[in-house]
Amino acid sequence: MTVGFIMLVHTALDRAEAVARHWATSGCPVVIHVDRSVNRRNHDGFVKSLSDLDNVKFCARHRVEWGTWSLVAATQSAAETALAEFPDVRHVYLASGSCLPLRPVQELKDYLDCSPGTDFIESVTTEDVPWTVGGLDRERFTLRFPFSWRRQRFLFDRYVKLQRKLGFRRKIPAGIVPHLGSQWWCLTRRTLSAILEDPEREVYDRYFRKVWIPDESYFQTLARLYSQNIESRSLTLSKFDFQGKPHIFYDDHLQLLRRSDCFVARKIWPKADRLYSSFLSNDPAVTKNAEPNPGKIDRLFTKAVERRTQGRPGLYMQSRFPNEGWENGRTAARxxxxxxxxxxxxxxxxxxxxxxxxxxxxxxxxxxxxxxxxxxxxxxxxxxxxxxxxxxxxxxxxxxxxxxxxxxxxxxxxxxxxxxxxxxxxxxxxxxxxxxxxxxxxxxxxxxxxxxxxxxxxxxxxxxxxxxxxxxxxxxxxxxxxxxxxxxxxxxxxxxxxxxxxxxxxxxxxxxxxxxxxxxxxxxxxxxxxxxxxQGMHPYLMGDFPVGDDPETTPRERRRPYLVK
Missing domain, CATH: 3.40.50 (Rossmann fold)
Incomplete structure (x- = not known):
């Protein structure tokens, strides 16, 4: 039994090829979903570059857009292919084309062998989520979102406002409690197949099609129905800023990524040559056998958010003019x-x-x-x-x-x-x-x-x-x-x-x-x-200077001291 990878790819195909080859040559099957927006020529070249590997497969393509059902549909297609093509896979690890493995593959295999029935997926109720940005927590499950937040922002906002005004509420399917969490999970074959083969899948799919950002709630919610043991955390290091945008890792983050002890990180800058050359190896010298702990570097990300939102007292960045009241002190010194x-x-x-x-x-x-x-x-x-x-x-x-x-x-x-x-x-x-x-x-x-x-x-x-x-x-x-x-x-x-x-x-x-x-x-x-x-002008700011009573403005003559013997 081994671990298989699902990769959702839409850009930087050369980097995705290198990562897929790394996993495949390490004995891990890989199923790749390529966004339909990628043109035919680039897609065919990408497929051909990995054609020498028997354990790399491609699934049906969807046109993927952030925050929409298309992300879930792409994941479902890739997961179905992985379960059908590779019967020896016990865990399925979801990753993106911008993900990068941080530790040798054998370490991940050993780690999952110690938890053969455990699903690693962040899954918490809406009341316990502190990271949602945009004002939609419970409402993402009770309102309808047929419009794209990115392409149709005006219609998106107006339709949400209209539903609030009318008091519209969608009915949540019986038997499920909405949960949220990171999109990047590692599920057991048993749990994933139960989700995909559920008799009520059509009902759940129809409901989640109109949920906002369903890729952060679909598997996170349904895993609660079938998993025997959930570790509510992701094995992938994925950090977000105060606006909900993912942090991008560059070459100078090499030591930072090593300290996290996570197995995979996203998002990696496509031109971070040093990161790719350092991590795409199975060198036993870098083996840690440590528990993934992204909290070890949380302090740096917290400081980064403070620096970005508040800056340093009295320093105004040339790249942007800070919002009124955002300055961390108007000036740098007294x-x-x-x-x-x-x-x-x-x-x-x-x-x-x-x-x-x-x-x-x-x-x-x-x-x-x-x-x-x-x-x-x-x-x-x-x-x-x-x-x-x-x-x-x-x-x-x-x-x-x-x-x-x-x-x-x-x-x-x-x-x-x-x-x-x-x-x-x-x-x-x-x-x-x-x-x-x-x-x-x-x-x-x-x-x-x-x-x-x-x-x-x-x-x-x-x-x-x-x-x-x-x-x-x-x-x-x-x-x-x-x-x-x-x-x-x-x-x-x-x-x-x-x-x-x-x-x-x-x-x-x-x-x-x-x-x-x-x-x-x-x-x-x-x-x-x-x-x-x-002359008709009243000089009141000077105070009371009576005429003829001039102040003494010259210092008194100081006498020279006498020396007494």
């Missing part, structure tokens, strides 16, 4: 945004670089050009200082900058003079630390020597932009770490908020501030604000 600081303090970027470390940029979203640290024109990752290139994708510019500088804290300036398209992205990013001194942009206008009516118009425009930006930062949807001070509040005691900011950028205790950055001269600033009011 960063700091300073608004108003470079207006209120002189050489603030230099001071911040000394006080906290990291990389301190100017206004990255300046309308004229990107102000990289050190006045660079090209930065990490070949990022250009071109404003036009940056504004083509403001989010992509920032995420690229942070991804390409991982391991180094990035800080940059922002304000109402800058391009504002990035505002919502910054507010919604948990990696962002945003510190705002409201109204500090007025310092530039205060020190400018322009017509006051022009200053008033620009001040009104900038205040409107900043007010809108502040509304975004105060939104309940904001996830960034945001701190906001009015300018009047900040200049009263700048050391305390600066220390808080530095402590967030660097660990507490390592960067204690001993001096504040030099503040710009604010003498007369209160009168400047009053003049804006007198």
């Amino acid at each position: 960063y700091s945004v300073f608004e108003g600081f470079s207006d209120l303090f002189e050489n603030f970027e230099i001071w911040l670089g000394r006080a906290a470390g990291g990389r301190v940029h100017g206004h990255l979203y300046d309308p004229q050009r990107v102000q990289f640290s050190g006045d660079e024109t090209v930065y990490n990752g070949a990022l250009s200082d071109s404003a036009a290139l940056r504004d083509y994708d403001p989010r992509g510019f920032l995420t690229n900058l942070l991804w390409n500088t991982r391991g180094e804290r990035q800080c940059f300036q922002f304000g109402p003079h800058d391009q504002q398209d990035i505002s919502w992205f910054l507010a919604g990013d948990p990696n962002a630390q945003i510190s705002v001194i409201t109204g500090a942009w007025a310092c530039r206008l205060f020190h400018s020597n322009r017509n006051f009516s022009t200053i008033r118009r620009e001040a009104a425009a900038l205040q409107k932009i900043e007010a809108k930006h502040l509304d975004i930062l105060r939104s309940p949807h904001t996830k960034a770490r945001v701190r906001i001070w009015s300018m009047a509040e900040f200049v009263q005691n700048p050391m305390e908020p600066l220390q808080i900011i530095i402590d967030e950028i660097a660990p507490r205790g390592q960067h204690r501030l001993t001096e504040a950055p030099r503040m710009t001269d604010l003498r007369g600033f209160g009168q400047f604000l009053q003049n804006l009011k007198n």
Whole structure:
């Protein structure tokens, strides 16, 4: 007694020929079903290439389409041929043309000899199936599916919707309980012949013709009627992604496939020369005598699904733009945004670089050009200082900058003079630390020597932009770490908020501030604000700066210490 193989072939005929020859020359009969969609010339050439093997047979052909009864019909034809032509076959193993044996054939024979009456077929009830994709579990057995899901998607969806609306339910034939499982099984001759010779087969076939994806339920359901001992698992390694599409194995999966200990794997890339040359042998040196255990590599597939659906934080694939909300973190690292600081303090970027470390940029979203640290024109990752290139994708510019500088804290300036398209992205990013001194942009206008009516118009425009930006930062949807001070509040005691900011950028205790950055001269600033009011513009974002009560903006002279002897 031996094991026989059924192969369902529709493409890559040269690879199917190599696998069939491997099994046949190892003493295992093979029956091949060739899809009718394969043209006559290729079919005849395929048949001729295996004509020297007496234990290779071809069965009647069907035009096979995914998800339809044609797959079951093709399997039935091949199974009937196998049982009729090879009476010594005890187990029948169903495989596809893209399957590849992973272990010597003798190992499979020995394994099945130890379980002569066992059917290896995944067979579970619909309530216990966690892998169905598409929203059709129990309904695949109670609705009718006369239309092709792939070719007639519109009719398929509308007909399902109509049946749901009308409350239509098909009657399941008496005596069977629908089960689901992998299409790839290994059944005993006794069980398979009982299914094919069942007096009620016509009833079952008529029912399953209108079931959705019957190749995953026909044999899985009927095996429960006749099998004396079912192992509800497949001996074939077959993995699927989160969309229900099969994983394809390539040459670099060689060691992964070896660790699975399975007897057969699908789907193999037709051009995986290394896999075919490595596994199509009966070398006793690779004999394992181990129990098939695809769970040993499940962790890698789980990580692959996570990587595909979530990606890495802050990395956006060039091959596709991720769905909204699918990004695993908007940016790759924490960063700091300073608004108003470079207006209120002189050489603030230099001071911040000394006080906290990291990389301190100017206004990255300046309308004229990107102000990289050190006045660079090209930065990490070949990022250009071109404003036009940056504004083509403001989010992509920032995420690229942070991804390409991982391991180094990035800080940059922002304000109402800058391009504002990035505002919502910054507010919604948990990696962002945003510190705002409201109204500090007025310092530039205060020190400018322009017509006051022009200053008033620009001040009104900038205040409107900043007010809108502040509304975004105060939104309940904001996830960034945001701190906001009015300018009047900040200049009263700048050391305390600066220390808080530095402590967030660097660990507490390592960067204690001993001096504040030099503040710009604010003498007369209160009168400047009053003049804006007198011109009809209300500068409310700066806070309360009374006229004549100018803040102290220059550091006190520190006396030199005396040396006492």
